[in-house]
Structure formats: structure tokens, C-alpha cells
Amino acid sequence: MMTGSAILILTVILIMLFTPLSGTAFQFLFYLLSYPFALAASLFSKTVREDLKLIRFDPFNRDEEKVLKARKLSFFKGAAVLRMRGRSGAFGVILLDRFENASALRHERGHLRQLMLMGVATFLITVALPSALILGPYDKRGRFGYYDAPWEALADMLGGTLHAQTAEFIKNARTYYLLGHLIIPAFFWWRRKPRRKLRPDRRKR
Numbered sequence: 001m002m003t004g005s006a007i008l009i010l011t012v013i014l015i016m017l018f019t020p021l022s023g024t025a026f027q028f029l030f031y032l033l034s035y036p037f038a039l040a041a042s043l044f045s046k047t048v049r050e051d052l053k054l055i056r057f058d059p060f061n062r063d064e065e066k067v068l069k070a071r072k073l074s075f076f077k078g079a080a081v082l083r084m085r086g087r088s089g090a091f092g093v094i095l096l097d098r099f100e101n102a103s104a105l106r107h108e109r110g111h112l113r114q115l116m117l118m119g120v121a122t123f124l125i126t127v128a129l130p131s132a133l134i135l136g137p138y139d140k141r142g143r144f145g146y147y148d149a150p151w152e153a154l155a156d157m158l159g160g161t162l163h164a165q166t167a168e169f170i171k172n173a174r175t176y177y178l179l180g181h182l183i184i185p186a187f188f189w190w191r192r193k194p195r196r197k198l199r200p201d202r203r204k205r
């Protein structure tokens with residue numbers, strides 16, 4: 001049997017996980033820890049040292065081009081950026097594919113802000129999961145672009161980049177966030193497709 005205090009603790013943890021409290025705490029922990037880790041790594045790796053020299057060892061660097069030049073590790077607006085091969089992503093740190101551009105970097109930074117706004121559990125369920133699985137009609141070959149998905153369009157908005165989404169998709173992104181970060185079943189809202197017809201040039205993507 002659970003005691004009253006156990007139930008209380010569990011309730012608090014659940015509230016944390018599904019509110020901006022956990023997202024913000026989690027992300028700040030990564031903001032705080034990434035830099036000392038990077039400095040330690042620079043002692044052992046010449047490549048990391050050269051990467052950090054590009055940004056003059058400034059974790060708050062805002063120059064995207066310098067981040068794109070880094071071979072292993074860089075910083076962008078407080079966040080650690082790990083260069084790798086494969087799909088880019090963001091959770092505490094930014095994983096950025098070697099061939100990505102500045103727009104993708106801003107987009108991934110947007111995911112970190114999204115995480116802070118949503119909370120860890122909400123982010124994992126309503127953003128990380130559908131994004132990793134490319135759920136819904138949103139993918140590179142489908143009728144809608146990958147970045148038209150509400151969870152991706154919101155990352156674009158928060159990161160300061162726009163992959164040419166129409167007003168309808170932006171509205172979808174706002175609604176998705178408002179519902180999703182409060183009510184878990186609203187996660188299934190992604191199934192709703194925009195009503196407006198797309199311009200012919202967008203259909204080819």
C-alpha cells in the first residue's frame with residue numbers, strides 16, 4: 001500500500017514531468033554541465049580544442065557559421081552542439097549532422113526551447129516520438145513537408161527559422177502545443193490534417 005507521502009511525491013514528480021518545470025530544470029542542467037565537459041574534452045582532443053578556438057571558447061556564441069565549421073564540438077547560444085553523421089536532433093544537447101546548414105542549427109536550438117516550454121515527458125511524447133518515427137502525413141516524400149508537422153513547425157518558430165510553412169501549419173503548431181503540453185491525449189491531435197488546399201508547388205516536395 002502506498003502511503004500518503006508516497007502518493008504526494010509521485011504526484012509532484014508527475015506534475016514536474018508534464019510541465020515546463022522539468023524541461024527547464026533538465027535543460028539548465030545541460031547548459032551548466034556541457035561547458036566544463038567540453039573544456040575537459042579539449043584537454044584530450046586537438047580537434048575539440050580547434051573547434052572551441054573557432055568560437056573563442058564562448059559557450060554563448062551566436063555565429064552559426066563557426067558552429068558549422070566545427071568538426072566535433074561547438075556551442076550555440078549556450079547549448080553544446082555535437083557534430084555527427086545521421087539524423088540531427090536535440091535533447092539537452094544538439095546533435096547536428098555534418099552536412100546540415102544554419103537553418104537546421106536554429107531549428108534544433110528551437111527544439112531545446114520547446115523542451116523547456118513543455119517539460120521532459122510532454123516533449124518526449126509529443127515531439128521526440130512523432131519526430132523520430134516521422135508520424136503522420138508529414139515526411140520528405142509525402143504530401144506535406146517534414147517541417148510542416150506541428151511539432152517541427154513549432155521548433156522552427158522558437159528557433160527563429162521558417163521552412164516556408166503556410167499560416168495554417170503555424171496555427172496547427174500553436175494549437176498542438178497548447179493542447180499537447182496540458183493534456184496527454186491531445187497528442188493524438190496530430191492526426192488532424194490541415195483543411196486548406198496546398199499550392200501546387202508544395203505538393204511536389
Ligand SMILES: [Zn+2]
Pocket residue numbers: 107111131152155
Ligand atoms: Zn526537428
